[in-house]
Amino acid sequence: MSVRHVLLDADGVVQHGVRDPFGLLRRWAGDRAEDLGRALWAAERGPLRGEGDFLEAVHRVVPSYADVDPRELYASLWGDITLSEATLALIDRLRAAGLGVHLGTNQHRQRGEHMRTTLGFDRLFDVSCYSWELGTKKPETDYFEIALERIGAPGHEVLFVDDMEANVEAARAAGLRAEHWHLDRGHDLLRELLAGHGVEVD
CATH class of the missing domain: 3.40.50.1000 (HAD superfamily/HAD-like)
Known part of the structure; x- marks a missing residue:
């Protein structure tokens, strides 16, 4: 057939998408970049199925790891296409x-x-x-x-x-x-x- x-x-x-996401995260989170990345990708699992709002999750997660506007981080990591x-x-x-x-x-x-x-x-x-x-x-x-x-x-x-x-x-x-x-x-x-x-x- x-x-x-x-x-x-x-x-x-x-x-x-972004070629070096962890490079970007290191700019904001330094040696906590990998922890931040893991936290963000874990937070995205539900929204990928339509469960919860990912942008809200970004605003919750980011302040624990980096001093950066969560909107800037989101735009840089997920908006760069x-x-x-x-x-x-x-x-x-x-x-x-x-x-x-x-x-x-x-x-x-x-x-x-x-x-x-x-x-x-x-x-x-x-x-x-x-x-x-x-x-x-x-x-x-x-x-x-x-x-x-x-x-x-x-x-x-x-x-x-x-x-x-x-x-x-x-x-x-x-x-x-x-x-x-x-x-x-x-x-x-x-x-x-x-x-x-x-x-x-x-």
């Missing part, structure tokens, strides 16, 4: 070839809404599967089952591309085709991976 849909992760596939022009061009070619192109990403509400509106993701993708809206996140099986329902296709018709191997393995276990790829590996390799599933793009 042929692939009719491509489901793309955001960070590491469509966009770059650079879209990959090469991936955007590839998306255009996939859609021109008649494939559905969809977004499969773990995001809390504020960052996801920024991507959706300011960055124009609602225009870029046919179906968007943000974890905070689905109430589950990658690599949980429920995430992929809901994504397939939203796309309206069986797993063997959907090719998922993600920069985390655990997510790729979970997608395969849920019945999707899946490939592990990161922007740093180059788009020539991505085109080869797509071609391996019968998806040819110029």
Whole structure:
């Protein structure tokens, strides 16, 4: 059966986030940077499923570790997004070839809404599967089952591309085709991976 849909992760596939988050945290928290980072990422787990407000959590967590405006820290760590022009061009070619192109990403509400509106993701993708809206996140099986329902296709018709191997393995276990790829590996390799599933793009 042929692939009719491509489901793309955001960070590491469509966009770059902050390249050195701990370098930024060290500016504010010094030798407590790693502790602050762990506390922030732990606080994000619930909001990634739509449980609680992450920005409120940032305001609670940061003062215990650093003397910095939590809004500045949030904007620097989660608001710094650079879209990959090469991936955007590839998306255009996939859609021109008649494939559905969809977004499969773990995001809390504020960052996801920024991507959706300011960055124009609602225009870029046919179906968007943000974890905070689905109430589950990658690599949980429920995430992929809901994504397939939203796309309206069986797993063997959907090719998922993600920069985390655990997510790729979970997608395969849920019945999707899946490939592990990161922007740093180059788009020539991505085109080869797509071609391996019968998806040819110029």
